[in-house]
Amino acid sequence: MYLLLAAHADGAALQQLTADGAPEPSNPDPRVVSAGDLAGVVRGLEARHPRWIWHRTQDWYPALLGAGVELERCYDLTLCGSILAHSEFTAHTGYAQAAEKLTQDDELHQPPRGLQPPAPPPEQGALFDAPAPGQRPGQSLEALRAEYAAQQAALSQAALSQAALSQGATDSGTAIITDAGRRQRLQLLLAAESAGAMIAAEMQHTGVPWREELHEQILADHLGPRPAPGQRPARLETLTAELRLLLKSPALNPDSPQELMRALHRNGIEVKSTRQWELKESSHPAIVPLLEYKKLARLHAANGWAWLDTWVKDGRFQPEYVVGGVVSGRWASRGGGALQIPRQIRGAVHADPGHKLIVADASQLEPRVLVALAQDAKMAEAARDKDLYAGIAAQGFGGDRAKAKVALLGAIYGATTGESGRLMPQLARTYPRAVGFVEQAARDGEAGRTVTSRLGRSSPPPSDRWLQSQHSTTAEEQRRADSIARSRGRFTRNFVVQGSAADWAACWLAELRRRLRAMRSEGAAVGELVFFLHDEVMVHCPDSAVADCIKAIEDSATAAKELLFGRIPVEFPVSVAVVDSYDNAK
């Protein structure tokens, strides 16, 4: 059952659709529900397990969660439309071609980042103050129904375009996949992306358990007592005085890179930047206190008392996740730097009494994804090891794990110089298929072609810079053009791996959510997803549910692998830690 939910002058409008987006013949008429009744009506309809179709999950779901209504499935027209508009699998469809021609003012087809106005603030009011459709062009019930139908049509036509076929998808070693296969992959991606949007809203609603007094204790230990607003904490004040003496600069502001650079130069410290690793080269007595200052200043500015006041309420950190916020399919976040919680303060993330945090991460996800993408049998042998790098080291690097790791990451990132660059030929000799796969992606990018993740998310087209650089005439311009092309090559090289890893993670997350919901419906005390970070999840759960949650996490990882790649002999192990405090997880 498919239920379309759209804003309406009197609240919301609901319409039952068929799978391909036509009004359901047995119940074709829309139903208008007042804002006040909506949560109750939605709750009642949820018993029939519909797929809720809406413009953006963020428009509806936060307020529904606020009203205590959790839903099972949705279809997020904005996120799915963005995938379909750009995917190579649907590039030949009218949908993608129309999206390309669309003017800036039709936001349905815009990617969800940057170009699109920010989502309405996720307050409770959002649901109940939805503006009339007239104020939101393109979001009437009829417009959304047409949009859904158009997306389903594009999906049903999913296939690799002729252009892409002739451009050597075969010589990269990729097996030709059937149209049905592409359709299935895209369908899976759209479902996972929409589930991700629900999970993001649910995790924001739940929040990460955050003990303010533990955070404050960490700050006090490092920085001293809380200073007055605008003041440096005691420890930073002391270090500033020390630096002013050591660098003979009585008014030095160590926060100013320019002042700092001049002061360092005056004291014979010849650095080209004030980056940590470069400062560490020098043995001047000012360096040690300077590095400590930088570390602590960062803690104070980014995750100090002000951060705590702003982002933690009633023992929960509730960041906003931005699904589809990264072109590769990774999530971004807005506010509070949720995806950059420094190790220093992870001690403040603490389970409630009688609960544990289960922190699970997919070990060495990106290299394993590369193995599966490239179907490199030799590397797959190494990937049967729990420690893939150790396996690679044994096969091709005389047991030197560090070397193996640097070489493999270099291949994924496109390293050309340094140790990593030097190891590339050695890696390529041992694993021609895996290395050939990323090399092909790099050549595609350099030549201005798009590349595509396992499930069908495609890289953006070349930038204006790249296009303009194609017309270079002088040798100098040509050198610049080559540099721009190589830069795009590194991007597309990484995109196929990072994007496919994001595909895997999205499926992992969606599968885990499904299992946790099933456990709850059996009435068991059960864990909640509270955090997700690219290849890592955190579940907050009662002591009694720990074993079941771990099993759900592991089963979901296996399920995700099979959804993406089928039954292949490559392991995707998860490492699981059951802890009270996040800082004990690794």
Added chain:
DNA sequence: GCGTGGAGCGCG
């Protein structure tokens, strides 16, 4: 005074 871009550093 305000917005923007760079530097620097946190995370994967």
Added chain:
DNA sequence: AAAGCGCGCTCCACGC
């Protein structure tokens, strides 16, 4: 030891 991918946040510097 310090190169190669993707982000967000804070500060400072700069231009209007």
